[in-house]
Amino acid sequence: MTSWSESMGEWRQRPLRDLVSLQRGYDLPAETRITGTVPVVGSGGISGWHNEAREEGPGVVVGRAGASIGKPTLVKGAYWPLNTTLFVKDFKGNDPRWVYYLFEITDFAGYNSGGAQPMLNRNYIADLQVRTPGISEQRAIADLLGALDDKISANDRVIANAESLMIVQAGNASSRTSVADLAEQHKATLSPGYFDAKVAHFSLPSFDEGKMPEIASGGSIKSNKILISEPCVLMSKLNPRIPRIWDLAALPGRMSLASTEFVALVPGRISSSLLWATLSEPSVSVDLAANVAGTSGSHQRVKPAELLALRVKDPRALAREVQQSIADLGVLCHLRRMESARLRVTRSQLLPLLMSGKVWVREAEKVVEGVV
Known part of the structure; x- marks a missing residue:
């Protein structure tokens, strides 16, 4: 540097x-x-x-x-x-x-x-x-902040490649079954007033902004939420033409709540990542969209019963090493997203300080080393 x-x-x-x-x-x-x-x-x-x-x-x-x-x-x-x-x-x-x-x-x-x-x-x-x-300080600042941005971009590429491989591997299953045979819907909800002071909120906006839950004040959430207590897959009910499928391969160390706009699916005898890869095959979204055909765009909503009845590739037919590979890739994606989330927080804290000269580059380098 x-x-x-x-x-x-x-x-x-x-x-x-x-x-x-x-x-x-x-x-x-x-x-x-x-x-x-x-x-x-x-x-x-x-x-x-x-x-x-x-x-x-x-x-x-x-x-x-x-x-x-x-x-x-x-x-x-x-x-x-x-x-x-x-x-x-x-x-x-x-x-x-x-x-x-x-x-x-x-x-x-x-x-x-x-x-x-x-x-x-x-x-x-x-x-x-x-x-x-001066120019040397400009370059030092740019190198440091650029290293954070480059690492985040590298993580994004790793995640994209890993997820593509997971979907391809799951798509090689030779038989079919219903979603209900692979997972059950988790319906337990919690009302405002029972939320912890700080919660991990799995919402549609947080999915769209990087697939990391928002760490929010429990008092700021005003509606019932699904209480998540084990690894699962969240699948949005809204507009299946634009799939939002979230693999919760590991949970944060705090109360976890999900929007009721998701269907929470808890897998049985397979990993959440294997279920995610199965549901992420493009034909699944096409079939779900066909079930809501005739309903206008933003009002399209998948019914949980229709999702559970859907026929999909059976990932249990895959070789054990393939199943394990998909599970391992799911964990890799989770870890890379967590790392990127930490890097983004560090970046947002350092950016105004470095660009105003309030923090020396050498001091900031120590902070970055601690995060990476």
Whole structure:
């Protein structure tokens, strides 16, 4: 990791125009795109792919329109920034990744120059005063925060590959059975007022945000929840065309509650990961969606009885070593998600401190070493 050599006294206030030159992105209608390997970057991040680049990387792109106004995206290679963004045309000798982190902690909301549609105007933010260290400190900060981001990204890739392998392995089962023959629905619920002071809340938003439960105050939850006391699989009742299937291979060391929008399935004689892989086969969601056909999108809801009656591949027909492999991969995914959750907390704590010069890089390195 790059060693730091800047002193606190070398941080100084500078207008944003002295750090970077910003330019509006380019039009590229979806119907004109040719599939390729170049990321097309919109206000919310990468929104597609094209066969031609307009800018060389590394690049930093900032949303200038809509709900993602001010949201930065870091691009390592060549890219196409859309006209809904501003991108850094010239870094003026500053470290690109440090600039990305600078934009991440900068609140651009007050620089909206639009009317009904929020709009970020580069001229409005040109004189924004920013605390800036020298280039060696910029690189040290970027290296440290980048190491956290890179590790999280690596974990995401490991999880994605492991889950794909689990589904493929489970799909090799040669016989079929009903879901009810593999698991039973866990129905025990708990009412508000009986929740612990702190609980692990398995909700649809927490599934969508990284498949880690929210650690919440028990008093903040106002409705009945499913009390989870053993490994199981949560399957969303809502809109089966977009499956939300959650493998709870291990539980947190605190009271665990799940939204009643899930069906909680406790497996019998197989691991929760093996059940998850079986239910995650694409044909399962297709069959469930067929059961709610004719109901409009957001109102589609799977009935637990229909789920339990569904015919699926029988994972018990797989060789024992295959079953064990799937179970082991499920544990691996769980551990990687836990590690990434710790890294994200550490990142969120260190980001504003490092970017303001309130914490030395060397001090922050010790914190990161303790987490990793």
